[in-house]
Amino acid sequence: MDRKKFLKAGALAGAATLISTPNAFAQNLVDNDIDKLVDANGNYILQPLPYTENFLEPYMDAETMHLHYTFHHGGAVKGANTDLQMIKKAMDDNNFQTADYWTKKLSYHFSSHVLHSVFWTNLTNKKNDPQGELLRRIEKNFGSYDKLKALIAATSKNVDGNGWGILAYQPFSDSLVVLQCENHEKLTQWGCIPLLVIDVWEHAYYLKYRNKRTDFVDAVFNVINWDNAAQRLNNAIKLVK
Numbered sequence: 234m235d236r237k238k239f240l241k242a243g244a245l246a247g248a249a250t251l252i253s254t255p256n257a258f259a260q261n262l263v264d265n266d267i268d269k270l271v272d273a274n275g276n277y278i279l280q281p282l283p284y285t286e287n288f289l290e291p292y293m294d295a296e297t298m299h300l301h302y303t304f305h306h307g308g309a310v311k312g313a314n315t316d317l318q319m320i321k322k323a324m325d326d327n328n329f330q331t332a333d334y335w336t337k338k339l340s341y342h343f344s345s346h347v348l349h350s351v352f353w354t355n356l357t358n359k360k361n362d363p364q365g366e367l368l369r370r371i372e373k374n375f376g377s378y379d380k381l382k383a384l385i386a387a388t389s390k391n392v393d394g395n396g397w398g399i400l401a402y403q404p405f406s407d408s409l410v411v412l413q414c415e416n417h418e419k420l421t422q423w424g425c426i427p428l429l430v431i432d433v434w435e436h437a438y439y440l441k442y443r444n445k446r447t448d449f450v451d452a453v454f455n456v457i458n459w460d461n462a463a464q465r466l467n468n469a470i471k472l473v474k
């Protein structure tokens with residue numbers, strides 16, 4: 234099967250799986266269109282969580298989920314809209330004195346919006362493992378699934394300050410890469426499309442895990458939705474071809 238036919242078949246199989254599945258999470262992912270981050274006017278919008286706030290208990294507690302989604306992700310969306318308005322104002326006023334400040338803030342806030350949106354859909358209470366094309370590429374680029382897990386875990390646990398561990402598709406090298414992101418926007422490689430992200434900001438774990446970021450990262454591996462990462466990989470490959 235050539236590449237195009239393979240991708241088409243994969244997309245059709247994926248659609249059929251989502252339509253016929255009794256898995257409410259997968260159905261919600263389609264219905265809520267969670268990766269729709271902007272409205273028709275280009276303003277940023279916060280999609281509903283694809284599950285209830287206690288869905289990932291005991292690994293992620295409902296109170297943390299509530300605060301994290303509502304105020305941290307929600308706050309980033311509000312911030313990004315403010316940044317956008319301020320850049321527009323600078324353009325309208327033809328006064329660019331503070332435009333670089335708002336451009337920088339937009340990079341921070343919008344990157345937060347993107348990563349949080351990916352993060353929620355990367356999680357599920359039904360444990361699964363990588364399969365198909367995702368597994369094939371993991372084995373090609375990292376040796377094995379276990380090696381990849383060890384690399385993402387170490388990368389996430391060791392972020393300096395607040396940030397993320399990220400598995401991404403790098404279209405320029407047609408490969409999977411692991412990134413260690415600081416804040417929301419630093420230490421990326423241009424072009425990378427995030428497939429799986431682990432939030433290691435203190436707000437993601439401090440209520441339940443206190444200072445034990447390592448325990449939190451280990452716990453996250455119980456709730457990773459690799460099917461979602463696989464779906465994202467298929468979309469990413471299609472996007473850049």
Ligand code: MN3
Nearest residue numbers: 305432434437
């Ligand atoms: Mn966060």
